[in-house]
Amino acid sequence: MAGQQQETRSLWVFGYGSLCWMPGFQFGGSAVGYIQDYVRRFWQGNTTHRGTPSQPGRVATLVEEEEGCTWGVAYELKGEAALEYLEKREVALGGYNTTVVTFFPRDPSLTPFPVLLFIATPSSRDWAGQAPLHEIATQVIGCSGPSGHNVEYVLRLAEFMREHVPEGYDEHLATLDSLIRQRIKQHNLCLKTLMGDGPSDPTPSPTPAPHLHPPHQQGNAAPFQPPAQERRDTFQYSTKLPPKKLRCLNV
Template identity: 70%
Template sequence: MANEGNTSLWVFGYGSLCWHPGFQFGASSVGYIKNYVRRFWQGNSTHRGVPGKPGRVATLIEEPEGWTWGVAYEITGECALRYLERREVSLGGYNTTVTNFYPRDASRPPFPVLLYLATPASAEWAGQAPLHEIATQVVQSSGPSGHNVEYVLRLAEFMRRHVPEGYDEHLATLETLVRMRIKENNLCLSTLMGEAPVDHLSHQNQPDHHNQEAQPQEERRDTFQYSAKLPPKKLRCLNV
């Protein structure tokens, strides 16, 4: 675990990195960063949308006194860093910065983490919009990594399960609106959600733990996979 003398490189996940890091990491720690809030203001046409019909994904907006909960991962090896740079920067349109991370365990000191975030100058920046419009866009968008609905709902479920103290009104409201749109349009939720990811935190009782070269994760339908393997096919429900 990080300490004052630790020189390891860590990355902070607040979006899909929470429930699908996609790379092998050394240790992980649930906690938060200060002066940022999570917003679904970044467009996406490489993972959760397509050119001409982008989806909406999370970014961080600077806000004094704000905070965002998530997971910090210790990066082990150049392969993991190259993977993140391609996933987040080349394909995601995010920029990089560094900020302090505060572990859930207050007895542990804060430590610096790598942060990927989008700004109005970023590629595919979508910007602020009413949440009901963002929800509609989410329900109507899908890309190489899966449906945009999956991105929103799995993040909300992860936060509820692993970080109950990290309530995020923006995310919670968006989840509610997305579920309403699914019901209104008589859509099949299991089809939208795709294959369930490996829950990399559930096998530990402690929120902060060493992953010890994390077990290979279930491969997904990504264009940015750490390794390639086709997921098993399963029957999907149909609404008629």
């Protein structure tokens, strides 16, 4: 019973969009894996991070689909500051709702466990809805917001998945990535400028949470190298977090 109680103490969040490569908060353990019965789609509009009210961008959400599978990264939240930060970034600013789903780690020696999930639905603020991918690509090319260009959001996510989760191929994401790159070449746009400076000040490598590695299996799973933190000159860091929380996040 004591072991089971230990397993419920930590709250984890599942990242499938910008949280994969730009978590922006201090976390404990992390693990690559997937959730079932959902697929990633760029159907959520965005007016606070990667777009503006007059020119909304497109960001990822999840859509329920039987036998669907979405790969990403689960992070162990440490302290109230991390959860409050995510609620501001994803709910207050992003228009997402929350639910809880089961996360299946890539390492088969690890037991599936519940994770917090931020998800947008047709009832969410800024919902953009389904559209042909070539139209979504055109919209992404033309949008930018306080956190950077919309192109950066899509391409860095696609790059992260190719590098860290090659088994998690996502046709929707891969096709959108390809269409955006084609448009950049066609219009002679500067990819470096669109991608910005990228995340800075990488978070130290976390120690996997003890309850993910039973004593007789410790050492079987290679620690996941976490993606870099979110840039600190962005809207959500400098203007939306109170000074107390900024200090908690070492900003």
